[in-house]
Amino acid sequence: MPRDPRPIQNVLKHSGKVAELLTRAAEQEALLQRVRAVSDKQSAQAILAALTSGSRLILYAASPAWASRLRFQSRTLLARLAQRKEAFTKVTVRVASAALNQRQLRYKRAPLSRENSQIITSTAESLKDRDLRAALLRLARHHGH
Structure with a gap:
C-alpha cells in the first residue's frame, strides 16, 4: 500500500543543510521582529533585516536616509534591547539592496x-x-x- 505524500516542508525540515538554513532564517525573522518591537513605527517599517555577528547587531535599512536615522537611534535601540535581555554591544546599520527594498517595503x-x-x-x-x-x-x- 503506497504511503501518503509528505508535504515538501516536512521533507526539507529533515534534510541536513536545508534544515539548518530554515532554522537560521526563522531565528533571523524572530530577531527582526524583536528589533522592530522596540523601534518606533516608522523605523520598524524601514528595518528590512536583522542579523547578528557575535555581540554585534547588524540592521539593513530601506534607504541611506533610514540608515542614517537608525545609526542616530542605535544607542536607544541597544538600551531598549538590553531591557529585554538582548546582549548586543554594538549596532551596525547597512543599506539593503534595491531588490530587498522593493520586495519588502511599501511606504504610504x-x-x-x-x-x-x-x-x-x-x-x-x-x-x-x-x-x-x-x-x-x-x-x-x-x-x-
Missing part, C-alpha cells in the same frame, strides 16, 4: 493637508523666482491625494 505617503496646501500656495504667490513658484504650486496641488 502622508497626504498634504488643505491648510498646508494653502500655506504653500500663499508662499509661492509671494515669490519672484518663477521656477520655485511653479514647483511650490505643483506641490500645493497634492493635498488630499
